[in-house]
Amino acid sequence: MAFEQQIAKSAVQVVFAPTQTPMVLSQHVQLTQILNSLLANALEAMDKGGTLTLTLESTDSHGVCVVVSDTGKGMNEEQRNMAFRPFFTTKRGGLGVGLVLVKRIMERFGGAVTLESCEGEGTTVRLSFKRLP
Ligand SMILES: Nc1ncnc2c1ncn2[C@@H]1O[C@H](COP(=O)(O)OP(=O)(O)OP(=O)(O)O)[C@@H](O)[C@H]1O
Ligand SMILES: [Mg+2]
Structure with a gap:
């Protein structure tokens, strides 16, 4: 995995706990791009x-969510409102295109992305996919 070395060097703990591996409507390359971002x-x-x-969560019989959550710095209200706008970034050298692309790709799959974040507590991003029949 692309982040292996970065994670190994950091003080970040990774919890990967899928309880199922459903088939979803997506494309490998784009899915990788989304997860990397x-x-x-x-x-x-x-x-x-x-x-x-x-983690993976099943929403209802039609869908499944991939949930990526962190216990990082989180976002304030303004940041939450702007997060999916092109070129919005709070990072030095950031492009502000990551989440925009995530949203576009998810919509192309017929899915959606939602974000919850609390300043000082962390952020949770939910990718909801259509499950293949
Ligand atoms: N997990 C997160 N925790 C805290 N803030 C976040 C998180 N994800 C996104 N943000 C906020 O949303 C902004 C936009 O994120 P986005 O990924 O679109 O762009 P970026 O990371 O700044 O640049 P890049 O285009 O390189 O991804 C970030 O600059 C940051 O302020
Ligand atoms: Mg980014």
């Missing part, structure tokens, strides 16, 4: 360490 954000938010948790 979310993991990068999570690790960037936990520069002082924390826990990165990846």
Whole structure:
């Protein structure tokens, strides 16, 4: 995994606890791109360490969620409102395109992305996919 070395060097603990592996509607390359972008954000938010948790949740018979959550710095209200706007970034050298792309790709799969975040506590991003019949 692309982040292995970065995680090993950091004080971030990873919890990966899928309870099922359902088939979803997506494409491998784009899914990798989405996860890379979310993991990068999570690790960037936990520069002082924390826990990165990846889980799967089934929503209802039609869907499944991939949940990426971190115990990093979190976002304030303005940041939450702006997060999916192109070129919004709070990072030096950030492009502000990561979440925009995540949203576009999820919508192309017929899915969606939602974000919950609390300043000083952390952030949870939910990717909801259509399950394949
Ligand atoms: N997990 C997170 N924790 C805290 N803030 C976050 C998190 N994810 C996103 N953000 C906030 O949302 C902004 C936009 O994120 P986005 O991934 O779109 O761009 P970026 O990370 O700044 O740059 P890049 O285009 O390189 O990804 C970030 O600059 C940051 O302020
Ligand atoms: Mg990013």
